[in-house]
Amino acid sequence: MTTQAFPIESINACPICQHPEARFVAHYPEPHLEIGVTLNQCLGCSVVYQNPRLSLAGIHMLEDQSDVYDYDAEQQAQAVDDRDEIIAWLETMTNLKPRSILDVGCNRGYLLAAAARRGWRPSGVELSLVSAAAARERFGFPIYPNLEALPEGQLYDLITCWHVVEHLHQPVQMLQQLYDLLTPDGVLAIQVPAYSFADEYLRRGHSLHIFCASHPVHYTAETLTMVLEKAGFEVLYSDESTEYLFLTIYAAKPSRNAQSRHNAELQAQLEQTSQKLAWFEADHAEIAKQLQSMNHYIRRLEATLEVKNQYLEHLEQRLNAVNNGRAMRMLNKLKRS
Numbered sequence: 152m153t154t155q156a157f158p159i160e161s162i163n164a165c166p167i168c169q170h171p172e173a174r175f176v177a178h179y180p181e182p183h184l185e186i187g188v189t190l191n192q193c194l195g196c197s198v199v200y201q202n203p204r205l206s207l208a209g210i211h212m213l214e215d216q217s218d219v220y221d222y223d224a225e226q227q228a229q230a231v232d233d234r235d236e237i238i239a240w241l242e243t244m245t246n247l248k249p250r251s252i253l254d255v256g257c258n259r260g261y262l263l264a265a266a267a268r269r270g271w272r273p274s275g276v277e278l279s280l281v282s283a284a285a286a287r288e289r290f291g292f293p294i295y296p297n298l299e300a301l302p303e304g305q306l307y308d309l310i311t312c313w314h315v316v317e318h319l320h321q322p323v324q325m326l327q328q329l330y331d332l333l334t335p336d337g338v339l340a341i342q343v344p345a346y347s348f349a350d351e352y353l354r355r356g357h358s359l360h361i362f363c364a365s366h367p368v369h370y371t372a373e374t375l376t377m378v379l380e381k382a383g384f385e386v387l388y389s390d391e392s393t394e395y396l397f398l399t400i401y402a403a404k405p406s407r408n409a410q411s412r413h414n415a416e417l418q419a420q421l422e423q424t425s426q427k428l429a430w431f432e433a434d435h436a437e438i439a440k441q442l443q444s445m446n447h448y449i450r451r452l453e454a455t456l457e458v459k460n461q462y463l464e465h466l467e468q469r470l471n472a473v474n475n476g477r478a479m480r481m482l483n484k485l486k487r488s
């Protein structure tokens with residue numbers, strides 16, 4: 152493998168925002184590239200990109216030589232098992248039910264195989280003829296050579312893009328294409344090496360996992376969010392894993408987010424109302440308790456009053472008796488006189 156086999160090019164503007172100015176960030180040796188990898192940061196949008204870089208043809212040549220997914224049967228089965236978790240997590244995080252999935256850069260089809268096992272209808276896009284043929288042969292899924300070759304008018308509920316976006320010279324354009332391929336309530340899920348962990352990649356001796364010749368642009372959660380927004384998306388979720396050093400982002404059309412925000416508002420209102428109801432019920436219970444104790448007091452008063460009335464009646468009877476006696480005596484007196 153000689154350096155001359157990989158054509159390089161220089162660019163005079165940021166691949167994301169076209170700003171012409173950038174500052175030098177770092178230089179790393181790269182076994183496939185005699186000149187190494189030189190990183191610059193755009194002064195317009197802060198994205199970090201390679202310049203000079205492999206031309207598109209150079210990237211394809213390099214990737215065709217990659218044997219990173221050349222697994223034996225046991226490793227293949229393990230690769231599918233490993234990706235089951237990714238799909239399960241996506242289902243949980245996005246509330247998506249298994250429908251249609253498009254894996255862009257599907258490689259040997261392991262993620263699609265994991266999705267199919269969970270009930271998804273799989274389709275893949277793979278530029279590498281070798282990988283696409285391997286995926287078709289192994290799993291029999293429809294695998295297309297590029298986005299333009301997908302069936303006309305077909306939309307997808309879940310589009311996955313695993314370790315693909317960092318290989319693109321023009322990510323915004325491709326993400327705009329994915330936007331048009333997504334159903335209104337669909338989700339786009341992306342994973343890339345997280346540039347925020349550049350130092351940690353170096354510390355672990357994994358410099359080539361991130362600073363390889365075929366990664367023209369590097370992303371943090373912030374810059375990938377910006378790139379997705381340029382393509383029309385709104386980000387639902389992003390995570391930078393300190394364990395794997397990957398950045399994972401889920402995005403959707405703003406309409407889906409508006410719907411889920413509306414649902415969240417309704418949910419919040421419902422919770423507020425339930426809370427008020429609980430307070431009201433607590434108040435109600437307190438009032439009932441007070442009422443009960445007042446009733447009890449009134450009954451005691453009534454009982455006391457009853458006793459007093461009886462006594463009063465008794466007094467009245469005695470008074471009557473006394474009065475009657477006196478009247479009788481007076482009458483007798485009158486009779487005698």
Ligand SMILES: [Zn+2]
Pocket residue numbers: 165166167168169170193194195196197198
């Ligand atoms: Zn820029």
